Amino acid sequence: MLPSGVELLSPIEGYALDCIPEEQESQEEKGSGSLVSVCLRLRxxxxxxxxxxxxxxxxxxxxxLSSQNGMLAQAVPLQVPAQQTLAVALHLYCINETRAPTASWDTYRLGPVTQDPGLREIINLVADKFLPVPGREEVQYAISNVTDGPGLTPQDRQALVSLPPLSAGREPGAAP
Known part of the structure; x- marks a missing residue:
């Protein structure tokens, strides 16, 4: 996943206000979701x-194990400048409804890319939708139904199909 010359600085920490240094040019937040927010640093x-x-x-x-795991609903492109460290406030959707939202002291590690059929269907349904920070409740409800409930419902599918499309010039995973 990481190109040559780029390394992930560990651990990945829960989001805190000092995540992105003031001197960093880009102050953007990436991803979508409101329950799992982390500070990702790439060198x-x-x-x-x-x-x-x-x-x-x-x-x-x-x-x-008491804090939620998170999932990206859309791909997130990042530009890491030469010879620099990029800090990103990354927002994800919760995939463990019964666990607590992220706290700044939580630590995370990269996991797999899900192959769960229900979650992959959600990803496909929102691929061309605008998902702002802090996220869309419709997406979180659908994910929770797949991970902790009866599965994706017809109402979930309709709600996801009805979400607004990406606007011209906006990338998936970019803050508004």
């Missing part, structure tokens, strides 16, 4: 700008 040791794409369905796993 580019190469002499060239590197692009990292976090894939839709990527799961971040909490090291604390």
């Amino acid at each position: 580019n040791t190469s002499a060239q700008l590197r692009t990292v794409e976090l894939p839709a369905g990527l799961i971040l796993i909490s090291d604390d």
Whole structure:
């Protein structure tokens, strides 16, 4: 997932106000979802700008079993400047309804990209939809129905299909 010259700085920590340093040019938040928010840091040791794409369905796993794991509903492209560290406030949807939302002291690690058929269907349904920060309740409800409920319902599908499309010039996973 990471190109040559780019490394993930560990651990991935729960989001805190000091996540993105003031001197960093880009202050954007990425992803969508309101219950799992982390500070992701990538270091580019190469002499060239590197692009990292976090894939839709990527799961971040909490090291604390009482905190929620998170999933990206859409791919998130990141530009990591040459010889710099990029800090990103990354927002994800919860995939463990009975666990607590992210706290700043929580730590996470990269997990797999989900292959669950219900979650993959949600990802496909929202691929061309505008999902702002802090996220869409319709998406969280659908995910919770798949991970902790009866599965994706006809009402979930209709709600996801009815979401607004991506606007011209907006990337999936970009803040409004």
